[in-house]
Amino acid sequence: MIITATEADGSQIQAITAKAGVFSQEEVDCVVELWEDYLSVGSETCGYNFIVDRDGDQVLGYACYGPRSLTAGAFDLYWIAVDPDARRNGVGHGLLLASEEAARTIGGTMLIAETSGTPHYEPTRKFYINMGYTSEAIIKDFYSAGDDLLIFIKRF
Amino acid sequence: MIITATEADGSQIQAITAKAGVFSQEEVDCVVELWEDYLSVGSETCGYNFIVDRDGDQVLGYACYGPRSLTAGAFDLYWIAVDPDARRNGVGHGLLLASEEAARTIGGTMLIAETSGTPHYEPTRKFYINMGYTSEAIIKDFYSAGDDLLIFIKRF
Numbered sequence: 590m591i592i593t594a595t596e597a598d599g600s601q602i603q604a605i606t607a608k609a610g611v612f613s614q615e616e617v618d619c620v621v622e623l624w625e626d627y628l629s630v631g632s633e634t635c636g637y638n639f640i641v642d643r644d645g646d647q648v649l650g651y652a653c654y655g656p657r658s659l660t661a662g663a664f665d666l667y668w669i670a671v672d673p674d675a676r677r678n679g680v681g682h683g684l685l686l687a688s689e690e691a692a693r694t695i696g697g698t699m700l701i702a703e704t705s706g707t708p709h710y711e712p713t714r715k716f717y718i719n720m721g722y723t724s725e726a727i728i729k730d731f732y733s734a735g736d737d738l739l740i741f742i743k744r745f
Numbered sequence: 746m747i748i749t750a751t752e753a754d755g756s757q758i759q760a761i762t763a764k765a766g767v768f769s770q771e772e773v774d775c776v777v778e779l780w781e782d783y784l785s786v787g788s789e790t791c792g793y794n795f796i797v798d799r800d801g802d803q804v805l806g807y808a809c810y811g812p813r814s815l816t817a818g819a820f821d822l823y824w825i826a827v828d829p830d831a832r833r834n835g836v837g838h839g840l841l842l843a844s845e846e847a848a849r850t851i852g853g854t855m856l857i858a859e860t861s862g863t864p865h866y867e868p869t870r871k872f873y874i875n876m877g878y879t880s881e882a883i884i885k886d887f888y889s890a891g892d893d894l895l896i897f898i899k900r901f
Contacts, residue, residue, distance in 0.1 A: 616815060659772060661889035698886065726882030728896065730854065733817035740884065 591687045594639035594651060599624055601648035602639070609670040611709060620668055623653060637667065640687055642680050649675040652684040654692060654700065662698030664688075669702075685720055689743060699744045706737035717741040747843045750795035750807060755780055757804035758795070765826040767865060776824055779809060793823065796843055798836050805831040808840040810848060810856065818854030820844075825858075841876050845899060855900045862893035873897040 594602065606612055606620045626635040636655040641648045650671035657663040666688055671680045689700050702722060704713050714724075722741040731738035750758065762768055762776045782791040792811040797804045806827035813819040822844055827836045845856050858878060860869050870880075878897035887894035 613815075619814060658775060659769075660887060663887055698890075701884075725884060726896070728819075728857075728881060728898070730900075731816060731819050734854075740882070742884070744886075 590644075591640055591642050591683055594627075594641045596628055598639075598641050598643070598648050598651070599628070602641070602651045605648065605650065605670050605672050606668070608673055610673065611713065612670070620653070623667060627653075638691065640684065640691070642671075642684055648672070649678075650680040650684055652688045654688040656692075656695075656697070657701070662696050664692040664697040664700045666700055666702040681716060682720065685716075689745070693745045697745060699742050702741040702743075704739050704741065705732055706739050707735075714739065714741070746800070747796055747798050747839055750783075750797045752784055754795075754797050754799070754804050754807070755784070758797070758807045761804065761806060761826050761828050762824070764829055766829065767869065768826070776809070779823060783809075794847065796840065796847070798827075798840055804828070805834075806836040806840055808844045810844040812848075812851075812853070813857070818852050820848040820853040820856045822856055822858040837872060838876065841872075845901070849901045853901060855898050858897040858899075860895050860897065861888055862895050863891075870895065870897070 602624060603617065603621055606617045623637045624639065627637045627639050632638040632655070636658070637653055638655050639651060639653050641651045643649065652666065653668040654664055654666045657665050669681060669684055692700050702717055704710050704717070706727065720743070722743045724739050725742045726740040728738040730736065758780060759773065759777055762773045779793045780795065783793045783795050788794040788811070792814070793809055794811055795807060795809050797807045799805065808822065809824040810820055810822045813821050825837060825840055848856050858873055860866050860873070862883065876899070878899045880895050881898045882896040884894040886892065
């Protein structure tokens with residue numbers, strides 16, 4: 590069941606990010622930082638919304654999205670990750686659709702997913718393409734030399 | 746003289762942003778928010794560096810830049826504004842060069858300046874082009890319908 594994340598989900602969100610196999614320690618720390626903002630001041634103030642796909646007490650995956658400051662309707666998908674043990678069950682698909690739906694409901698006109706152009710992220714890029722996203726821009730060597738930024742967008 | 750901004754510069758930075766004629770109230774509020782972060786926790790922690798061009802006690806213009814999280818060397822130019830009464834004296838030119846130099850000194854590989862594609866921002870786009878920036882990506886209708894995002898980049 591996909592629902593708004595609550596405090597008890599924090600440790601599993603962090604564990605899934607670490608287990609996902611694509612994120613660096615710096616990226617895991619970044620998720621924790623957004624999560625702490627989300628818990629302490631709430632999504633309205635910090636702009637980060639966390640949703641989880643939960644099966645009983647077990648978190649199968651999560652997504653974090655929010656409105657881009659100073660835009661009328663652009664939303665960012667900050668993070669999406671699925672427990673490796675729960676993959677190929679449509680968890681990521683469901684979380685992404687729920688993020689899009691939530692953004693659209695509050696006036697969103699597009700959801701932006703930034704990702705890397707390295708071979709490591711090929712499954713991620715395929716996932717976005719399968720979900721109807723288009724790579725609208727590439728910034729060469731953005732993350733580091735040889736590691737480009739790809740900006741995938743789904744417009745509503 | 747271009748130097749690191751200190752607390753006393755705050756009110757003039759805010760006034761210049763409001764007077765610049767291109768920023769909305771929401772954007773002025775955003776500058777104030779970054780400035781408060783900068784004063785309270787310091788640029789190392791918050792990631793926002795403010796520099797000013799100061800003539801005696803008068804601030805002629807300012808720039809705010811910082812490293813993009815999760816990248817090895819990408820820097821963002823968050824804001825740059827010059828007092829309308831001090832324009833055409835190379836103040837913006839000097840502030841942008843100083844931002845580039847500062848970024849390069851601490852390992853920056855590029856400075857990214859995001860701006861709008863509306864006619865209102867034509868002088869801003871010309872300024873970046875004259876300063877050696879290239880429009881590397883466009884996201885249509887990013888800010889709002891008809892208001893595109895242009896991503897200008899100077900690579901070092």
